[in-house]
Amino acid sequence: MIWEQGAIDVIPPKANRKLPKEFNAEIYKERNKIERFFGRLKASFRRIATRYEKTSQNFLAMIKLASVRLWIEFHESAAYYLPGDLERQIEAFVDYYNNERYHESLNNVTPADVYFGRDKAIIREREKIKKLTIQKRRLQHQKQAA
Secondary structure, eight states: OTGGGTOOOOSOOOTTOSSOOOOOHHHHHHHHHHHHHHHHHHHHOHHHHTTOOSSHHHHHHHHHHHHHHHHHHHHHTSOOOSTTHHHHHHHHHHHHHHHTOOBGGGTSBOHHHHHTTOHHHHHHHHHHHHHHHHHHHHHHHHHHHO
């Protein structure tokens, strides 16, 4: 399932491996940030670590609330010199969250795409691109095999 979504290996190979696999160090750094974030969520919020919420919808809501709380804690340590600085930072975060960040629960489209009805067209276009890519790869594989 995860490989069908285009996932790739980003864990570095063991040092003693005879044929080391290549990996992208930049992607590994980003993966590490995400893992540390979820580790912090689990350490700070027991109900997330123990999956206290019964439904996936409530569990996702708790993750979002805890994430916002951690984000606020992080940004409280930043210096806001003017009264509107914090409001502008929150506004920028909300704008990013609604208009730029793809949400897995929404089939990897933004909430704005869903709200304005663009989501179905975007998903259809992605499926078309995916089919063409698979066809091209099959053709390349067949050429190499021949």
